[in-house]
Amino acid sequence: MYVTPPLPPLKRVPPGVWTVLAWWAGLVFTFLVRIRLPGESGPAKLPGSLIYQWDGLTFLAVATALVHVAGGLLRRRPLLALGLLFAAAVLACVPLGVVEIPLAQYLAVDVALYFLAAECVRRTGIIALLGALALLAGYLTTRLLFGWPIGASAELSVAMMAVIAWLVGHSVRQARDHAETLVTTATAQAVADERLRISRELHDTVAHSISVIALQAGAARRVIDTQPRRAGEALGEIETVGRETLSGLRRMLGALRHGEQSRSLDPAPGLTDLDKLVAATTDAGVHVEVRWLGERRPLPPEIDTSAYRVIQEAITNVVRHAGTSRCRVSVEYQDDELTIEVLDGGHGPRRTAEGGYGLVGMRERVSMLQGSFCAEPRPEGGFRVEARLPLMTGVQ
Incomplete structure (x- = not known):
């Protein structure tokens, strides 16, 4: 069972709270630059005529x-919340006596723009x-139409901060969208790889078992009249191989149906199981x-299974x-590689077969392990x- 880790502390703060905090930070900054701080001969900006009066404070x-209010509406009604922030920025300029909307009064708008661009639809x-x-703009x-002075240069910096x-x-x-796409793609690829692995296991298991069953059935048919006991043994071998193959198929198909992980299947065979394979073939x-x-x-598990x-x-x-x-x-175990060779003296095809999945599957298995x-x-x-x-080297 996978547990989602908790969000970092700063991520848990809602966007509306950040917007309100940005407003208060701008408000505090507005008053600080309008008073004489220690070491200064005077305030950085002259306070407006209304800033310390009741109407200005109102x-x-x-x-x-x-x-x-906008902070509470930012998630549910983002554009309405942004409109309230616009109104707040304009109202705050009245008692300040400024010729442009200052950056401090637009800081909350900038924070809201960030969250709207990051979380809302494009x-x-x-x-x-x-x-x-x-x-x-x-x-x-409006100030130009009334013949009042404006601070175009300062307003350009405010606009630039909004764009940034x-x-x-x-x-x-x-x-975030790219990361989600990568996760989705990786998940789909993992599922496809797992299904491909199981399909290879199905092919390897079924192909060998059906071949053994076919040979045993042919042998039983030929000797059923002359050697009933030998025919019975062949039929018993057919029953055993058939039951084992059917059991393996049920487990694999169950894993595919229920989306279980590969660890739910039986352990993959390896070279230690070669004697059993040889006995069944003989x-x-x-x-x-x-x-x-x-x-x-x-050997490393992937090498051991692929070799088998x-x-x-x-x-x-x-x-x-x-x-x-006969075959x-x-x-051959060498220092840096494992070599496998299977020879037969039969009358098989005189050229490599391009159809089917046997040779293709073997080639894919070996290629995935950077082999030849x-x-x-x-x-x-x-x-x-x-x-x-x-x-x-170093794998035991």
């Missing part, structure tokens, strides 16, 4: 109230940015000689296509399959 109080974010720029135009806030929010949104009428070369040692599956598929092809009663399997694969007719007759699987 304007600021109303603007602050509008900001608080259309809402664009409308919000255009509205913010239109308000700044409208404020200056929107761009940052838009970038965050794009990064019972079916094809004698398999196994030669172990080099010092046998534990390559041998299994090669033996299956011998049973189905070679028309011979030889060589497994060769399947070709032998000059003296028969067929040869060779796979070289690199061994990673």
